[in-house]
Amino acid sequence: MTEPLVYIVDDDDDLREAVLDTLEDAGLPATGFCSANLALPQLNPEWPGVVVSDIRMPGMGGMEFLRAAQDQYPEVPFVMITGHGDVQTAISAMKAGAFDFLEKPTRPEYLVDVVRRALEMRRLQIENSNLKNIVAGGGALKTRLIGRSKVMRALRKEILAVAPLKVDILLLGETGTGKELAAQCIHDLSPGAETQFQTLNCGTLTEDKWLTEIEARLGGADGGVLFLDELEALPEPLQLRLLALIEVRGIDGPRIIASLQTDPSQLIADGRLRADLFYRINVAQISLPPLTERENDLFVLLEFFIRDAVARHRLKLPEITQEMLKPLRAHTWPGNVRELRNVAEKMVIGLPLSLSAGTSDAKAPFGTEDSYDDAMARFEKAMLRYALMQAGGRKGIAAESLGIPRKRLYLRLKALGLD
Template sequence: MTEPLVYIVDDDEDLRDAVLDTLEDAGLPAEGFSSASPALAKLNPEWPGIVVSDIRMPGMGGMEFLHAARDQFPEIPFVMITGHGDVQTATNAMKAGAFDFLEKPARPEYLVDVVRRALEMRRLQIENSNLKTLVADGGALKSRLIGRSKVMKALRKEILAVAPLKIDVLLLGETGTGKELTAQSIHDLSPHSDSPFETVNCGMLSDGNWQNSIEVKLTSTDGSTLFLDELEALPEPLQLRLLALIETRDSNGPRIIAALKSDPAQLIAEGRLRADLYYRINVAQIILPPLTERENDLFVLLEFFIRDAAARHQLKLPEITQDMLNPLRVHSWPGNVRELRNAAEKMVIGLPLALTPGTSEAKAPFGEGESYDDAMGRFEKALLRHALMQAGGRKGLAAESLGIPRKRLYLRLKTLGLD
């Protein structure tokens, strides 16, 4: 049943029914009450509707009803009805906070117009309230996705932009960059934050557990969020079945947030990711930066993780020397934030770091331990990879975003070994 957007409160049954019929004919769901008390009991601050109330009623009169509602729910608009040409009472109602007033008998078209205007004001109130909440939650987001670098500020901004929208999201990022934390944050900042958030590791799926892990969840209508981690690990037949489920998903079905660890273009070229599934899920794309591209966030995060570990283990903060920090400056951090958190844990406990060996491509901060040519080559590789990921692997679009001819992009990719 559609939630009523208008409560009609009037002890005159004939007039109440006439107003209900007029609003229903205009596509405005409404509910009638013969007295104010039961209507007042049903009001709540999240209700997106308005009240149309007679002023003169036995028991709780319209003005008393207005004052009582304004005390508890000051933002719900009231439209007052008077049948006695009582201008003074109508004026008092407006002073008390009523949105507007109508004289009996109100012309149907005028009644509908006033109600629509009041509902629009109510919609804007709720929208503004949600925006304020989102802005406030944006502060909380800083304590989750920690970092002062430009890329992290941009990441938080992207999350705040997509979170309120009922659209699927694709997260791209290396191991340990915080994809599940980002997915959880998007869910928590959405209008359906009270609904379940469920994580499915696609690498663990098979025909045997497919139905309980995916089919049941994708056919639900509870407004939940389904996080599909390591989508590229899903076998190709199951990718096809997933695509079919997404295409037939109910409008109230779960929101999908999927994550990839590698470049989608490369995965598609290698046959590890279906192109049709990628384009279906890739409604909004968010790229999570690796730790080496986050400016000085390394030491901001290190301090946070050390303090957190010391508090959890009830240990003193360790003495951090320059000799201990130097290896961290030049380490490539293939495990990204997850690896840094583990390193901080070992520093607190007093264990040797034993940093994970890096990849063949150095990822030390630019200008430290590498030549100018090496640094510029690494920068160009990162730039081209980012442009290709943003363009979904389409080289023509990537070249356009970079402001260079397509031929030049092809040549640079070949020269850098990225073709």
């Protein structure tokens, strides 16, 4: 028997059977429950399905059911069915974590569309969770340092070679190439993977912080890895003190992995890096390639970041056209993989990219100080205002142009304070 992908929870027998028939006709296996008390024990964090629940039910109501499920299984999507013109309850359900809501009576095609979108989001969540479990367990290196290019295959081979050895390592690479991720991979693939991985940005270290941030950690006897990011940013007097501490570090002291963004010979010539410190740490040297040297990895990474953002933000996959990809091919990517991740976030959220060949990404119109939630809310407000303006203030026409039910437009306007 096929595992049901949809649980229909409604005390109205006729409505529950009608919804089940609609979903079965659409090829979506579903099962029904007459109460939330019966449905709640059937949920589990690995179930790949979605719950469609009425809000008003005897006993445990839909809102109580949603909150109970959110406490135990927060990733399971809920689609709430509302009637009686209960706008405020529907808004509360969305704020409580519901994926969407349906108003009685619901058009069958709209019901199927909402459920399919919720199932796609759930599939991406599970896929993302599985990937994170692989990563957390120090699984296959290619699932962490993603890429099919020759340079990435060579990088993974180098990391696998040095990870088991208790030697200090110097990572070279431009900003955004993933130096901290590489250091974490080295730690996780080493025999001491259960020990602590600590990161320090040398640009933030001062004389006052030196004792607590460096001496205490280097003097410890619990092994692990101390990752010193942007070593060239450490003031020269502190570089000398670091060298002295490394020299007297015990056999059980932490392994040092340091990173540089610039060619070390140039840094030494400019007086920004002590030669003796460089030679002491540079037992093994690994270079992380910039994105422009990674052949077709750009689009492999873009797809991965888009799917990751979709799962995290609970949004649908954006439509990507060849026209949208053209400026990405010509871009020089000064921010490398980090910049590409931000581009994927903007694609999923719906923010303009404003990329042009040979330049860095232009500032987002909503300001870099905005959180993603704030940026999304401001973008949605702008979109709704534009739709209403184009429709001459007529909400029915605006809802039709946006492809959403009129009731949904009213709710979004109210939720955003635009009513």
